[in-house]
Each structure stands twice: as C-alpha cells, then as structure tokens.
Amino acid sequence: MNNDAPAALKLTALSKHFGRPAVDGLDLTVQQGELYALLGPNGAGKTTTLRMVAGLLAPDAGSVEIFGIDLAANPAGAKQKIAYLPDEPMLYAKLKPTEYLEFVAGLWGIEAADAEPRARRLLDWLDLSRHAHELTEGFSRGMKQKLALAGALIHEPQLLILDEPLTGLDAAAARQVKDLLLEHVRGGGTVVLTTHILEVAERLAQRIGIIEHGRLIAQGTLDELRSQTDGGTLEDVFLQLTGQP
Numbered sequence: 001m002n003n004d005a006p007a008a009l010k011l012t013a014l015s016k017h018f019g020r021p022a023v024d025g026l027d028l029t030v031q032q033g034e035l036y037a038l039l040g041p042n043g044a045g046k047t048t049t050l051r052m053v054a055g056l057l058a059p060d061a062g063s064v065e066i067f068g069i070d071l072a073a074n075p076a077g078a079k080q081k082i083a084y085l086p087d088e089p090m091l092y093a094k095l096k097p098t099e100y101l102e103f104v105a106g107l108w109g110i111e112a113a114d115a116e117p118r119a120r121r122l123l124d125w126l127d128l129s130r131h132a133h134e135l136t137e138g139f140s141r142g143m144k145q146k147l148a149l150a151g152a153l154i155h156e157p158q159l160l161i162l163d164e165p166l167t168g169l170d171a172a173a174a175r176q177v178k179d180l181l182l183e184h185v186r187g188g189g190t191v192v193l194t195t196h197i198l199e200v201a202e203r204l205a206q207r208i209g210i211i212e213h214g215r216l217i218a219q220g221t222l223d224e225l226r227s228q229t230d231g232g233t234l235e236d237v238f239l240q241l242t243g244q245p
C-alpha cells in the first residue's frame, strides 16, 4: 500500500436525511488495494451511503472523494474510476450476456475489439460462457447477479462498490465471485462491499466498518474489533458492538 497515494475512497461528514437521518456525518477512508466490508443492522444507512458514493443520490452535506477527485466537483472523472453494483441490479431481459456486456462497454467508450476479450474472460471466470448466447430473461437470480458483476467490471474500474454482492448466490457462484473480488484486490484494485453474510467479511475483508444509525461506530481489522469487545467470532463482535442480544 502506498501511503502517499490518495485514498481510494474518502467520505467526510457525509449526511443524508429522509425526514430523519439515514447517514449522519459519516467519516470513512478506504485505502487503495483494500477490501473493506461495511456492516450494519437493517436500516443502518449502508445502501444510502453507497448510492451517494456512486453519484446516484446527492448528499445533504459532506463530501465524497474518489482517488482524490471530488465527486461533486468532477462527477464524470470520479465515476470513471468506479463501478457500482446495486443489491438488485437491472439487466436487459432481451439481451444475451455478450450483447449486454458489449452495450455496457459501449457506454464507457470501450472499443468493441477491447470489449470482446474482456467480456469473454469475465464470462469464463464467472462460469457463464455456456449461457453467453441465451437471453438473460431466462437466467436465475444468481446468474443475473454474476452477469451484473461482469458488467460492473467491464471498464476495469479501480474501485468496486458492491451492495450485498453475494446474496442469493449458491456456494459455487459465491466462490467464483469471492475469487474474482480477491483477484481484483491482488491486482491493486479496491473493493468496498456491504454484506449481512458475516463469514464473507470475516474471510475477505482486510478492514471492517460497522455502521449504525448512519454513523461509523467501530472500524478495524477483525482482531482490532475483537480487542474492542469481549472477542469471539465476527458475529459475537458485531452483536456486541451494535448492542443486540
């Protein structure tokens, strides 16, 4: 990790209210090359945070910086560096995976000659190649989730923002996605994900942040979080920190 490099993601006093605070003065920094898991109870503000990072929701206050680029000042420059995968991604039912990936690549201005091998590699990796010429409308939830992830990766973003990327995936698909995320980080990329599957955070994340009522209440490696509590599994630590029985 290069300490002189700008953080991959820096949130400063980020806030969003929907009548009441959903995200409430959130400060959070993720360094380049990290896999950071954001955990929190239902309604804690995780999705709202990620949607602001993705530029889909305007903050009421505070700022988002992506590799030192202020999202509000230079949205196009900041967004070029990230991919955002929502918890319920949208696909085009009447497109085949290859067509979908070519379409997404086109939106990013990637030449077909470059997009095609990238798409092939992603479909291979996610074990979707044998379905490459089927319409996505017939895909299972897990297959759709994997294709959406491939779409998020097609422009080779440096920062991946993933909302619950493993929900609904079977063991094999979850393994493929986890391997892909680890590969992204090994190659110098950065991942920020939310998950309710604590084993995913425990196994993949270098650092874990716990958010409650829109605020970061704890952050660190699993060992650091353990030392702030009575220890145990991440589940024990999480439940203690969030004051749940």
Ligand SMILES: Nc1ncnc2c1ncn2[C@@H]1O[C@H](COP(=O)(O)OP(=O)(O)OP(=O)(O)O)[C@@H](O)[C@H]1O
Binding pocket: 018, 021, 022, 040, 041, 042, 043, 044, 045, 046, 047, 048, 049
């Ligand atoms: N568009 C919206 N309009 C009104 N309230 C909203 C909106 N989006 C989120 N909220 C509220 O903001 C709060 C935070 O929601 P958010 O979806 O960010 O939580 P979360 O941590 O992602 O929860 P979960 O784990 O259940 O997905 C909740 O109280 C939610 O009801």
